[in-house]
Amino acid sequence: MIDIDIKKLSSRYGRSFTNIDVVVGGVNRTYRVLAGEDVFYLRLYRSFGRPLSQITAEASLLTRFPESPQVGVSRPVATTDGAYVIELSWSGERRHVCLFQGAEGEQFELNNIAHMERFGASIANLHLAMPAVTDGEVRELNPIAIVHDALHALREVPGSDDVVEAIRDEYLPSLLRLDLGNLVSGICHGDPWTGNARFQNGKTVFFDFDDFGHGPFVLDLSTAAWHFAHEESAQNDAMAKALIAGYEKVRPLSVPELEALPLFIKLDEVRSLLFLARYCALSDEMWIEAFEGAKEVFSQSQKS
Known part of the structure; x- marks a missing residue:
């Protein structure tokens, strides 16, 4: 119906x-x-x-x-x-x-190195083409504020104590040590994963800008790389490197951006937990699975 x-x-x-x-x-x-x-x-x-x-x-x-x-x-x-x-x-x-x-065309494959290089380049081209300003209220994608919002929301979720502690005591201090002012900022897509783009006739078309806002460009790149962070493997590592290499062919990353990238991949896990806590009704079993996945991402990011 x-x-x-x-x-x-x-x-x-x-x-x-x-x-x-x-x-x-x-x-x-x-x-x-x-x-x-x-x-x-x-x-x-x-x-x-x-x-x-x-x-x-x-x-x-x-x-x-x-x-x-x-x-x-x-x-x-x-x-x-x-x-x-x-x-x-x-x-x-x-x-x-x-x-x-409609955005018709070929979907980028997460297990295809050539596709990931092309997708990384597409994100960089999106950043270069973005208008500097737009009408209306543009949300600020402030990493520190995002973490505090997530901590507030997750405290209401049963069984979240270990993850809240990891975010508050381990991750947030590391993020605070970054000089966020050194990161190139502009209007970001907010959720540029392969499901939100299609490729046809040499051109990538992005859609679903529901999470767009003004923030560090590296946040978009980390969001795409985050999809390879839940399982440590040689293939996922190769795909993430291809994604980043493709981006840098169009827009080379600065030293501060390269240093921020591992922490921002962890930030994307925090953003995911915030979204789940705010807008989704998960069972206890689903929350356990989400928290286990978060611990895996936090562990891998710590090794980066």
Whole structure:
């Protein structure tokens, strides 16, 4: 059963949508919408935790993103009255939604060195192409604030004592010793993993900018590398090195950025735990698994 009225949606956008299917459930529900051969994606934003001003800033960023031969973004689609972010009824409540152009093409493979080099280069090209400013409220991706938010949220989770202690007593002091002011900053994607990009005709198109904000560029690179951190293996190490090498072919990292990268991979684990604590209802067994995974990442980062 589809819970979006396709006729009303067609009327709002002045298009004849022929099919709509849920492709992602959960926090930010996403639908694949067809209008003949044209493909769009409808994002139903979560009802709490992200103000409208940040959603409109996301739409503004993506509409003004410059054309580039190397990298692009899935742009929002306007309604008949020119709005990019609108309200729709869903499950008895009003939710903000945005319709995006489809990003079709090849998905990057996590076990393919050439793909990882290309993906790293794509993240660097995304950073170089990012507009310096955008309208609306742009959240600050402040590493210290993220850790404090995570500590506050995790204290409410049963069984979190060991992880909270590791973050507070081992990780946070290491992060505080970094001179974050020496890290090159700008507008970041926030979650540039391979599931949020497609490659076609020599160009990478990124989508899902829900976590975008202003912060150190190395945070985007560490987020991509974090996906190789949960299991120590020669293959994962090779993929992470290929990712970083691809990035540096386009935008060489400074010494402070290279020094920060291992700590920022750990920061991405903290960000993941924060997201789970804020927006997801996990069973005790699922939390145990999440905490065990976090301990593994913290251990590997400590060795880096």
